[in-house]
Amino acid sequence: MAALSEDSGEGVIMLIYGGEDGIRLRPADASDAWDVGSASQWGEPCLMLGSDIRIEYLPDGWDYSQHPH
Numbered sequence: 001m002a003a004l005s006e007d008s009g010e011g012v013i014m015l016i017y018g019g020e021d022g023i024r025l026r027p028a029d030a031s032d033a034w035d036v037g038s039a040s041q042w043g044e045p046c047l048m049l050g051s052d053i054r055i056e057y058l059p060d061g062w063d064y065s066q067h068p069h
Contacts, residue, residue, distance in 0.1 A: 004056055007048065014053050017046040 005015040016023060024034065027039040035041065 003047075004051060012051040014049045014051050015046060015057070016049065016055075023047060 001019065002014055002016050004012055007013045018024075022043045022045045024036075024041060024043050026032075026034070026038070028030075030040060031036055032040065
């Protein structure tokens with residue numbers, strides 16, 4: 001999920017958050033499958049990015065059951 005938010009002193013930011021489960025991250029060039037045990041992947045509760053960041057949303061028909069959290 002994403003929302004514009006005001007950051008004290010910094011202006012407007014893009015807040016990216018994943019609800020109770022947070023956000024799972026890995027390098028863009030990673031070839032390994034999503035795995036919570038992977039040393040090259042990590043989790044964050046949220047990301048605070050510049051408001052000019054480009055956001056890509058999931059395509060219609062994305063099957064969450066094939067990508068467990």
